[in-house]
Amino acid sequence: MKKIFLLTVLFSLNTFGQFTDGATIPDFELNDLDGNQVNLYSMLDQGKVVLLDFFFPACRPCWDLTVIHSVNDISSKYGEKGSNQIKIYGINVWGEGAGTYSGNLAIPNINGVDASDQNFSRGDFEYFGNYKYLPQGSDYGTLVNIIECPTYLLVGPDRKAYNVDPEEMEYDAQNYFGVTLTKIANNLRIYVPEITTCSSSNTVTVFGQLRNTGSNNIVSARVKLMVNNTLISTQNLTFTGVNTTDESAGLPEFRFNNVLLDQPLGNYGKGPYKIVVDMINGVTLVNPIEKLIKIRKDNTAISASNLIVELQSDAFASDTSWIIYNANGDAVTQNQILQNNTTTNQNITLQSNGCYTLRLKDAYGDGIESGYLKLKTASNSLLFDLTMGNYNYENFGYDKFHSFSINALSVNENDTDQQTFLYPNPATDKFYLISTDQVTLQISDVSGKLLKSYKNVDKSNPIDISGLEDGVYFVSIINDSESKSIKLIKN
Structure with missing residues (x-):
């Protein structure tokens, strides 16, 4: 928009x-x-x-x-x-x-x-x-x-x-x-959205853009991906055209694929991974420009691979797009041509057993107004709403991401972990965890729809399932370093 x-x-x-x-x-x-x-x-x-x-x-x-x-x-x-x-x-x-x-x-x-x-x-x-x-x-x-x-x-x-x-x-x-505000030469702002990956994944793809906030045109920039003060990767970017005005919605994006997450994330998921620009137009910056990266691990798990992406566009649909990436950062599907102020439903099929990331993108950099993006099952059950969340807002800058896994909840019928992590199973009205550690626990149905969520649960907390119908459910047990999904039978 x-x-x-x-x-x-x-x-x-x-x-x-x-x-x-x-x-x-x-x-x-x-x-x-x-x-x-x-x-x-x-x-x-x-x-x-x-x-x-x-x-x-x-x-x-x-x-x-x-x-x-x-x-x-x-x-x-x-x-x-x-x-x-x-x-x-x-x-x-x-x-x-x-x-x-x-x-x-x-x-x-x-x-x-x-x-x-x-x-x-x-x-x-x-x-x-x-x-x-x-x-x-x-x-x-x-x-x-x-x-x-x-x-x-x-x-x-x-x-x-x-x-x-x-x-x-x-x-x-x-x-x-009486103050004349003046810009300096060779200056920019780094924009990196909230990056997501699956809760069980140890890699992530980092996207970002540069906005020219200096007094001169930018034809090149050196962008580094770092963790603390250790260099992970470097990209030398080149640009063409005029990009000195505020109305340029940022220089073309950069990305780093398969970034290994081998360091604990900082407060609220920000850092120690960061983007650093230390050279613009061949000039080494005395004070490099830095931006910490925020990484969120999403727990959404889906058992079906046939899905629907529903998008409500605003009056500037040409600025809007959505893309689904696999764990390697490769685009596997994306939107068809969009019309202004129109709701479109696009059927997609993804391969099983993988981590995917849905990206909603606005090329102009100011989100969409009165629109939304939803991922649903083939039967129209809502899996998540990328735009709204629990509290209504539409504007999100350039990008908004959500990661989800396909078949991450599938458990072998003979998997002894079913008895190792929770009991009794089958259960009638409640069950317990065996772990003494406090974890996050989520209960989903077979379509992947989240039904219940609990924080700081350990073996002393009975989990009440008396309100659920008899059938098969999946229990995700999540701590700071990993997640485990167990099939639960209620009868």
Whole structure:
């Protein structure tokens, strides 16, 4: 979907009227997500212009404006990795007294974890935003009189602040503070979506794009895949054409196939794997540009290989596509020609016993509006909805991924593991695990549809299945390093 259309919708949600333009803004001292203290006036006293993004994790327009690049590009152009003229901070203004809205849950919610299971998170703001976030900003938001989100306040060295539109940042900085924002040569922003693989897989395919945020055209760049400080692979990319304007939706993508996951993933799945650009147009960068990779291991397991991909397109279907990759990163099937504002159902057949990844892609980089992508069985049972999830949002930037395995739940009739991991089997109204370790447990039917899910289960927890009909089910037992699926008979 085209950016202008989206911004017209989103900014109509924000009156930009709560803070009086030209008033002196109060000071703050707040910690960022890493525990580092941030003081507003000390930055202003250094002559910096500061952009404050007031948001909260459940706010849909806040999420939309994070993933469609505008503020992130501003940070790349004029922030520490660019001309170093501006500082940007996201301030979470959800109420301190509400408990579930902030406190210990503020950080996981900002990182895309709906810690209270009450739809308090749209996605991982820290991962998709390339500026710092201050999780405990409710009191400051009240002090500044923030009544709608998102609100963007541009603050100058004179400590006066103004409501601004991120699309007009260059004009506003000049108009309000006489500051001319300038881009440096040979600069870019790395975009890597949330990458997925199957829970049992030890490899992943990494996709990414580069956005030119410098003052000159980019004809080449050196991209490295690293884990911590160890080089895994290098790609020397070349580009043709003009790509100096913001309307170029990123330079052509890069990818690294079959990346071996042999290191523990960091908090919320971010790092230690990362993309590093250390050379642009043949010039070695003094400060290489880095982006941690977020990797999620999906547990969706499907017993049938005949499936349906259902897509509802928006008014810009030519920007939209979907692709299914196998475990090697090879495309095995993709969408047919799509029409605007149309629902299409495409039948696909995949080979058994493999890990697959479904990718929803928007070439323009701002997701789709009022659309969705669903994977279903041949009998129309929903397996997962790639666009919506449990909490409705459509905009996702360039890409959204979900991995699933075919026949991962198949168990040999004589497999002794059925008696090694759980008992009794067959079971009537409940069963127990034998393991003393706490694990995640999921119960699915024969079509792969998830019926029940439990966290932190061990042998002391009886699993109640009295509400299930008699028949065959599959129990997935998942810990940090592996997963095991057992056939369960209820009678």
